[in-house]
């Protein structure tokens with residue numbers, strides 16, 4: 070019911086929360102933008118003069134910036150690839166009637182409830198450590214050279230850890246979508262001569278398209294700001310091999326004590342995230358219309 | 360060709376036997392209706408024939424060949440589902456062409472067949488729409504279109520009209536009958552509505568609790584119901600069933616008389632009663648009459664208006680030649 074009166078009432082009702090959210094966002098945002106134009110280094114307390122775009126210039130021309138951008142992209146892309154593909158697979162499996170269904174479903178969801186630092190540490194020390202970790206032990210007992218995950222393939226290791234944490238989310242959303250698929254459609258396709266692969270491609274995937282876009286959108290926004298997992302495992306290293314944008318900002322402002330530089334990085338990250346968000350919103354909007 | 364033979368087919372879900380072992384033969388070109396109350400196993404039986412469920416026991420022959428273990432797509436049957444089961448993300452054209460595409464037909468042949476089907480079903484103007492943009496009746500036609508392009512040996516319909524409003528249902532009923540006359544292909548049609556069964560079928564199969572109660576033409580079922588269940592299920596309004604002393608008089612445990620086979624008179628007749636509710640349809644009037652012979656009211660169908668008042672005393676006379684007699688097991692006494 071969208072009468073004039075009800076619309077006005079609706080606006081009044083949501084106004085407090087909108088104003089609160091706006092303030093919540095505007096204050097830190099303006100402060101960040103303000104700092105990004107100052108020379109503001111905690112080690113050289115010589116006043117905070119206005120320096121224009123200088124911070125931006127140094128942040129962008131820093132060689133670690135390029136590495137961080139690339140790493141961010143690979144991290145987001147890699148995790149999305151694994152979680153979406155894995156999520157679809159799990160959803161297909163969970164959709165089948167099987168023994169112990171309830172328990173299996175809970176177990177699949179469980180990793181999502183472990184906090185990022187804990188699961189990253191568990192992976193780092195109990196699985197991926199070349200000496201004590203399970204993978205290392207298995208490799209050694211089979212006579213292979215164990216892989217030093219955090220040293221040799223730091224970014225891939227982080228991708229694996231984050232994927233493990235986010236697979237449940239993708240699975241949950243895709244599984245719910247899968248359950249809303251009309252079984253008669255699958256049966257109709259079966260009668261129409263579609264084999265199981267054709268049924269997946271022509272019926273299941275299009276049905277899941279909307280859920281997949283939702284998963285991609287939400288995960289992208291979260292994965293752009295992955296931090297804890299990097300901090301407790303590789304510290305962004307070796308070198309900048311596993312430094313993403315968020316971690317680079319942390320390094321600038323809290324390890325190099327350059328608040329101005331960090332803020333400039335923050336503003337760049339905000340702009341990038343918004344570009345991605347607009348892009349994804351468009352995509353999702355198109356999908357939701359259909 | 361579309362000759363289907365069920366030999367001793369049964370189906371259980373777990374320990375529940377939904378279809379008891381049954382035999383049934385369906386001739387080529389026949390319009391067969393499975394009718395019965397909801398939950399009696401009609402859909403299950405249809406799905407067994409389609410191959411969407413595996414039989415627990417028995418065999419299914421299609422055109423003389425054993426089809427029991429064959430996958431649905433290879434049985435040469437097309438099915439129209441109750442929910443239509445259209446593919447929502449495909450246009451009407453793509454929906455109808457889907458089985459042809461799966462069969463690997465070339466594009467030109469696909470287009471030709473889709474256009475033919477669309478013309479027959481009055482869908483030509485809607486070919487580029489999505490199913491979501493169509494009315495119920497149009498969706499129904501798309502589902503039928505998707506079935507006919509395959510040129511199947513037989514069509515299977517599972518309550519195809521139950522989601523349509525009453526007026527549309529009558530229209531689609533005629534269209535499907537018309538389609539059957541034109542294609543002369545075997546059709547198996549499931550419904551819980553005995554009116555649909557009576558008006559469309561060449562042969563009706565009455566089911567109850569997974570058992571075939573009777574197989575026959577609509578008129579056979581109407582004239583000579585094999586048992587009380589069929590007697591009560593076929594015909595509208597329902598046949599009046601009377602037990603007690605009145606049935607004894609006719610040497611039966613239960614007697615049945617259809618509402619249209621009772622004479623009603625204000626002066627004299629076999630059973631005295633008082634007029635209850637009357638339903639006026641214009642062409643006919645249904646009277647519900649309380650009598651001493653039956654527990655509930657007896658329904659009487661009279662032509663036109665009789666001008667009887669509520670509470671008035673009337674006399675009913677069943678026509679002897681239309682009286683049905685049933686024994687203690689509910690079976691018809693010849």
Ligand SMILES: Nc1ncnc2c1ncn2[C@@H]1O[C@H](COP(=O)(O)OP(=O)(O)O)[C@@H](O)[C@H]1O
Pocket residue numbers: 372377395396397398399400401402403404
């Ligand atoms: N997949 C199934 N699992 C267990 N029971 C089922 C299944 N399908 C149908 N049934 C049961 O079989 C009976 C007949 O169902 P159905 O053939 O759908 O009836 P109808 O179509 O005549 O209404 C019902 O009691 C139903 O609960």
Ligand SMILES: [Mg+2]
Pocket residue numbers: 401402403518
């Ligand atoms: Mg049914």
